[in-house]
Amino acid sequence: MQEKLVEFANLLRENGVRVSLAETLDAFSASEVTGLSERDAFRAALRATMVKRASELPVFEELFDIYFSGLGEIIKQASQAVQNALSMSDQEFQKFLDQVEKMLQKEGKNLSELARQLLQNNSGEMERKIREASRAVKLNGIERTIEENYFARALARQLGLDKIEAEIKELREQLEKMDIGSELKAKMEEYLERRLKALDDIIRRYVRMEREKRDIKQKEDQRLNQIGEKSFYYLTEEELKKMNEAVTRLAQRLKNVITVRRKRSKKGRFDIKRTLRQNLKYGGVPFKLRFEKRKKEKPQVVILCDVSDSVRNASRFMLQFVYSLQDLYSRVRSFIFVADIGEVTECFRNNDAKEALDVALTGDIINVYAHSNFGYAFRNFVTDHLGAVNKRTTVIVLGDARNNYNLPHDWCLREIRQRAKKVIWLNPESRNTWGFGDSEMDRYAAHCDLVEECRNLNQLYRVVDRLVAG
């Protein structure tokens, strides 16, 4: 059993569940307490000791089913199939097996062990044999569908399928000579043939199951990677939904990191006044020291988000991200622009994410069907909203800088930068295209502290990491 648990722990690890050695040991002792006979309790014991994240529970459930009902279940099903083929009831089959055993005692003296177990329906021992053999052929290295045939053949060779075949053939010849009823003889013959097929079947299904185990992880990996790397421009409805979740999680992560950082700098300089006051009750003996509290510098963020047609899909995400940020920080002011610029802070604060985005993108606040004009938008921002920017503000601009050959007015951005703590520009276009055609990115980049390409979720992750770190 211990071997099996270790193997299961490895399997969990391969599928991205972190299981430590100590946890595997816990699983041993837990399974000793619950025993193995009761499946649900055993499952609960392993779940409690090996899986510590709610998000990993589905993987565990799936693997547990495959692993612990796996081979045993396959063997059971195979013998059930044989029984059905012979159209016998449970009782008849049992009786028949007794007869088979008698015959084997007489005739099958030189049968190999596995053949005997196969014919006697000894599933437990068979399972053990097949597992041993699969270890010998390194079945756990299987990865692709094409390899199935190869591994099935290797496993069959390891088990000595040829030999078993020959032995059973021999047995059938001997059966011919035996004098038992012709009906029984026919049944026996069919039984032998079906059993042989069953073994073949078991091997094939076991190999396929092993491959599927590995597949769960791959499928999951692929899916996540795809979404992570896929550009905002080409996402489907379904992916949009998943993306929204991811963005919200990302924002949450940002918050977690920030709370931790605030803790670290809790104490400031020694505070004499408060120390004296605090220690009056000890007769002025300073038992308890008091320190000044560091002022928490609340991050202030001003976000300018381009929502023109050219970045429509990307801006949905950016806005989602903006929305989540605004939920987390108290001092975020959000603006959207195409040519006009308008503030959406209040709208985001009072509405659900979905409604808020709809309001922002349907043109209730600014005309979203105009041609984008960054210069005009920046100039308006400087004249109307420059008060929102002070030396503690981080300004984030989200846009592709495609200015339709209008005046760039990059002096506005310079002015903003002079007042702000930092100006960050996130561009959903590929870096190679910056500066070509009507893109004014190069001109604007000169007035930013950080310019990043941000066309998919992974890049957004990286940007957030940099923001958090710096």
Added chain:
Amino acid sequence: MFSSIEDVIERFAKNNYIASRRIATVIYLATELRKPVLVEGPAGVGKTDLAKVLAASLGFDMIRLQCYEGLDEGKALYEWEYAKQLLYTQILKDKISEVLVGAKSLTEAVDRIAAQDEVFFSERFVLPRPLLKAISSEQPSVLLIDEIDKADAEFEAFLLELLSDFQVTVPELGTLKAKHIPLVVLTSNNAREMSDALKRRCLHLYIDFPDRVQELAIVKLKVPEAATKLAEEVVTVVQSLRKLDLKKTPGISETLDWVKALTLLNVNSLDQELVTETLDTIVKYEGDVRKAQEELKDYVRRVRARRGTEAGSDKDLLN
């Protein structure tokens, strides 16, 4: 302690707690292996109750430590009462001088004082907080560390020593070892991911919202005075509410509150005017209330339609 998993279920049921097999197994394991349990799950599924019921069904004391941001050792473990110690020395000044009478040298005086060490550094001046209480308690106890995710990461690290060895070091007194190893239950709402080190030391239990049958059983157990029909209706509506995208999904405690409120108001079916006014017992945000109202209307409409067809068929029979 419990004799089997069934025993856990039975004894919990006696204390008005319906434990699924999964929960019972983990609790049984925790008592057998003497390991802490980390309970996670959405708010209002009975995480805290689990610890209370565990204590009640074993007849143990329950010691509760509520975590919050900025919780430190002084509030969780113990505090040294300097003021009291100082006061004692002040009051006993005469007695101290008596001890020192006749001391010929400073060394001798110090030695004499040192001989009285236990008086100055004894448990008398320790103000035990929940963790120390749990460790030094004479009776076996259940220690509930509630909402551990609200505490800081440093506090979590500090807990590790306690959870693995069940001993704490008080500088003034030395290391205290637990007389009885307490059963520890930690709950978390997942506001923050717990560290792997902590998770590794605990059994993990994830409690999700119960299914319809379970929830109905819980309602019947906790609010026996509620009409069966009302309970069924409420549970159906709450289950469908959970599928909506709400800011705060209603938990079991909200279901119970709602049933209680409705029973108190003598409401016996959900298609009454009063019901919409009590919705704020289950949903706590304005936007959610709006969504819930719509869901409720939908439900009532469906029920009426069904009843309509039934009544119709009755009429057919009469004709």
